[in-house]
Amino acid sequence: MRPLLQRLLKQSQPLTQSNSWLIVGLGNPGPNYQSNRHNIGQQVLDVLADKHSQRFKSHKTGTLVAEVSHSSQKLVLAKSQGFMNVSGSPVQKLLQFYSIPLDRLIVIHDELDIEFGELRKKFDGGHAGHNGLRDISAKCGTGYHRLRFGIGRPDGQMAVSDFVLQNFSTTERKELPVLIELAIDHVLEITTPKTT
Numbered sequence: 002m003r004p005l006l007q008r009l010l011k012q013s014q015p016l017t018q019s020n021s022w023l024i025v026g027l028g029n030p031g032p033n034y035q036s037n038r039h040n041i042g043q044q045v046l047d048v049l050a051d052k053h054s055q056r057f058k059s060h061k062t063g064t065l066v067a068e069v070s071h072s073s074q075k076l077v078l079a080k081s082q083g084f085m086n087v088s089g090s091p092v093q094k095l096l097q098f099y100s101i102p103l104d105r106l107i108v109i110h111d112e113l114d115i116e117f118g119e120l121r122k123k124f125d126g127g128h129a130g131h132n133g134l135r136d137i138s139a140k141c142g143t144g145y146h147r148l149r150f151g152i153g154r155p156d157g158q159m160a161v162s163d164f165v166l167q168n169f170s171t172t173e174r175k176e177l178p179v180l181i182e183l184a185i186d187h188v189l190e191i192t193t194p195k196t197t
Contacts, residue, residue, distance in 0.1 A: 021075040022192045023101045024049075025092055027110040027133040029166075030082050038152045039085060039165040042109035044177075045150070045184045046078045052185070062094035072193045077101070086132040089140030096141065106145035107191055108137060109184065111165060115151030117173055120183055122191065123147045148187050150180070 026047075028040030035043065050057060050067040057065035057080060067078045077099055081091045096106065104124075110133055115121060125144050128134035134147070155164035169177060 020073060020194075021077065021099055021101050021105065023077045023079060023092070023095055023099060023106045024188060024192075025079050025081075025088070025095075025106065025108045025137075027085060027088060027108060028080065029084050034166070036168045037166050038111050038169060041111045041150045041152065042148075043080045045109050045148075045181050045188075046080060048181050049076075049185050049188065050078055060095075060098075062098055063091045064095060066095075071189055074192050074194065076188075076192060086136055088133040089136035089138075092137050093140045103142055103144050104146075106141070107148060107188060108134065108145060109148045109150065109188070110134060111152045112149035113152060113154050113161060113165070115149055115153070117151050117153045118176065118180065119151035120180065120187060121149045121151070122187055123149060146191055148184060148191075150184060 024046065026042030026045055028034060028043035029037070034040050046067075050069065053069040055067040055069055055078075057067045057078070059082075060066040060079075063082050065080045065082060069076045069078065077095065079091070079095055081088050083091060092106070092108075095101075096103065110131060112121070112131075114129060124146050126147075127143070128138055137145075152165070155161065
């Protein structure tokens with residue numbers, strides 16, 4: 002009787018770390034920032050959640066969270082309600098709350114060193130001066146996936162800090178829907194179980 006009960010209890014438990022992923026979209030909070038280049042990570046998650054008819058809800062970790070399923074995997078989509086340079090603590094709390102190991106974390110972020118229109122996946126490594134990545138790596142370690150969304154560098158003498166806090170140009174905005182779909186494809190590719 003007891004083994005049967007244990008099996009039933011195990012089946013009724015939520016998805017565990019073996020099939021859960023934490024997908025974090027970096028950005029700054031509030032409507033004044035939501036369309037900025039620096040917030041492209043959160044923009045990608047907004048589209049991904051919408052495709053699954055899910056809405057973000059406040060979570061006790063200081064984040065907004067939506068949960069979706071893909072290929073038997075639970076994807077926890079998260080947007081910090083704090084500023085970019087303090088992204089580490091909310092991510093650390095989410096990993097602990099959902100019991101997700103660091104190597105099942107994907108961080109989507111803007112990347113100055115890649116031209117607009119390019120997307121690159123990366124696992125582990127440095128932060129390349131990105132304050133959001135710097136804080137996450139300091140709090141959690143570096144062994145996580147990154148999806149680098151190219152925004153390029155500003156022309157002329159514009160400061161990088163001003164550039165990343167501007168909205169995408171009119172020309173760029175026309176291309177964003179396709180690029181965001183490609184970013185989602187990359188996320189789903191990473192999270193899809195590999196067949197042996």
